[in-house]
Amino acid sequence: MRERFLDSSPVARAALMVLAVLTGGNSAFAGELIPVVASLQLHREAVVVDARPGPECLKATIPGALCLSLDNVLNVKGRLANIRDIRWLLGSFGLSGNEYVVIFADEAARRDGMATVLYLAGQARVSRLEEGVAVELVGRGRSGALSREVSFSQKVRIRHLIPAPLGRMEKTELAEFVAEVNRDASVSFSWPMGYL
Numbered sequence: 653m654r655e656r657f658l659d660s661s662p663v664a665r666a667a668l669m670v671l672a673v674l675t676g677g678n679s680a681f682a683g684e685l686i687p688v689v690a691s692l693q694l695h696r697e698a699v700v701v702d703a704r705p706g707p708e709c710l711k712a713t714i715p716g717a718l719c720l721s722l723d724n725v726l727n728v729k730g731r732l733a734n735i736r737d738i739r740w741l742l743g744s745f746g747l748s749g750n751e752y753v754v755i756f757a758d759e760a761a762r763r764d765g766m767a768t769v770l771y772l773a774g775q776a777r778v779s780r781l782e783e784g785v786a787v788e789l790v791g792r793g794r795s796g797a798l799s800r801e802v803s804f805s806q807k808v809r810i811r812h813l814i815p816a817p818l819g820r821m822e823k824t825e826l827a828e829f830v831a832e833v834n835r836d837a838s839v840s841f842s843w844p845m846g847y848l
Contacts (some may be wrong), residue, residue: 715791749806774806
């Protein structure tokens with residue numbers, strides 16, 4: 653629904669710009685598709701995804717966080733999983749695509765890379781926790797199940813995807829998409845062939 657509003661009319665876009673000025677430029681209100689949030693306290697309904705490497709998350713993380721590392725979708729050789737498998741993986745973590753997800757990581761490229769994957773897979777709302785925010789890593793993380801808990805049901809944001817030859821991809825390439833889509837909602841991303 654939010655995307656339809658953003659894509660609708662010049663009047664709607666102008667209203668978002670006025671809102672951004674009135675809120676002091678807070679990115680959560682500035683019309684960004686994948687905004688940065690400064691606190692988890694403001695978003696109690698959010699599902700927190702810890703994108704750090706699995707062993708770190710399982711040892712200690714934000715209480716209740718899902719240990720969904722970027723390593724689950726991008727292997728050491730830079731091979732990016734296909735969308736179908738990613739959506740299956742998200743379902744194994746209990747995500748249907750309708751949730752509001754906030755991504756946390758100790759490295760911006762890892763955080764933004766995971767945000768890109770979730771956004772392109774169709775996650776309804778995705779935000780990134782601001783760098784440097786003090787978080788208490790006092791809980792145990794939750795890993796995915798062996799099978800799907802729910803069916804990830806949101807539509808793939810296919811308008812952003814362009815098939816590309818297989819090749820090595822870095823997390824920084826994924827992360828760059830966040831900045832690009834926040835500047836231009838029609839930006840494209842080159843996903844490896846067979847992404848559907």
